[in-house]
Amino acid sequence: MLAINNIEVVYDRVILVLKGVSIDVGDGQITTLLGANGAGKTTTLKAISGVLRSERGEVTKGTVQLGDKRIDGMRAHDVTRLGLVQVFEGRRVFENLTTEENLIAGGHVQTAAAVKQGIDLVFSYFPRLKERRHQVSGYLSGGEQQMLAIGRALMSQPKVVLLDEPSLGLAPMLVEEIFGIVSRLVKQEKLSVLLVEQNATMALAVADHGYVMENGRIVLEGPAAKLRDNSDIKEFYLGLNEGGARKSYRDTKHYKRRKRWLS
Numbered sequence: 001m002l003a004i005n006n007i008e009v010v011y012d013r014v015i016l017v018l019k020g021v022s023i024d025v026g027d028g029q030i031t032t033l034l035g036a037n038g039a040g041k042t043t044t045l046k047a048i049s050g051v052l053r054s055e056r057g058e059v060t061k062g063t064v065q066l067g068d069k070r071i072d073g074m075r076a077h078d079v080t081r082l083g084l085v086q087v088f089e090g091r092r093v094f095e096n097l098t099t100e101e102n103l104i105a106g107g108h109v110q111t112a113a114a115v116k117q118g119i120d121l122v123f124s125y126f127p128r129l130k131e132r133r134h135q136v137s138g139y140l141s142g143g144e145q146q147m148l149a150i151g152r153a154l155m156s157q158p159k160v161v162l163l164d165e166p167s168l169g170l171a172p173m174l175v176e177e178i179f180g181i182v183s184r185l186v187k188q189e190k191l192s193v194l195l196v197e198q199n200a201t202m203a204l205a206v207a208d209h210g211y212v213m214e215n216g217r218i219v220l221e222g223p224a225a226k227l228r229d230n231s232d233i234k235e236f237y238l239g240l241n242e243g244g245a246r247k248s249y250r251d252t253k254h255y256k257r258r259k260r261w262l263s
């Protein structure tokens with residue numbers, strides 16, 4: 001469905017941030033992209049959705065393919081029209097608008113009938129939003145705002161959704177609830193999702209396939225079930241060592257550095 005082939009991304013014409021990144025997002029699957037702060041995850045999503053252009057960033061090598069169309073270099077709204085939408089980090093909703101108004105704003109390119117249908121669909125997956133449909137979204141909880149950000153993206157009737165760290169700052173139970181809904185959406189609405197996360201445990205629990213990014217490169221890739229068992233992932237991203245004990249972040253970082261020296 002979505003194929004990123006060996007892309008390189010440069011900001012301000014000189015700062016090389018992505019170095020030969022390739023990712024395949026399977027049809028009707030959840031693919032997760034894991035990595036620490038500054039690894040280049042958000043940049044990858046922006047390169048795909050076309051918003052990079054407005055941030056002085058550029059795909060200087062490689063291609064991004066959506067179905068049989070090449071979309072690298074396209075404008076964000078043209079990419080959206082082709083069925084790909086990005087949900088931004090930090091759940092940006094229009095705080096002064098109600099839940100329902102936010103959804104209407106998300107469906108602005110459509111007919112009134114399609115907007116109504118979209119709202120019904122969003123409310124059927126996110127009943128909490130239905131209960132709060134007339135509430136100003138600035139007063140929604142963090143989890144509800146994340147639901148609204150995803151719901152708004154659904155209003156453009158996408159085939160592919162890019163999610164940027166939806167778990168950020170949310171309690172584990174809420175993350176589970178949201179990921180559960182995303183899983184159902186993927187199955188029932190035939191969506192394909194690229195899920196960027198730092199929370200590897202949560203992400204690998206729902207994903208089909210995963211990639212790990214470090215310093216703008218993919219360093220590990222595989223089926224989610226395999227990655228869950230991978231000792232490096234356990235150690236670096238889940239913070240567990242062989243015995244299952246939790247390692248401190250500092251220990252893990254130290255080990256990682258040592259390992260780099262040795263490799």
Ligand SMILES: Nc1ncnc2c1ncn2[C@@H]1O[C@H](COP(=O)(O)OP(=O)(O)OP(=O)(O)O)[C@@H](O)[C@H]1O
Nearest residue numbers: 011015017035036037038039040041042043044055
């Ligand atoms: N507009 C920009 N101009 C210049 N450099 C940028 C720009 N945006 C991001 N960068 C740099 O690119 C690198 C990757 O940033 P990116 O936001 O893609 O990381 P990330 O993996 O999403 O991190 P986080 O988990 O903190 O969100 C960082 O070193 C960052 O400083």
Ligand SMILES: [Mg+2]
Nearest residue numbers: 041042043089
């Ligand atoms: Mg980011």
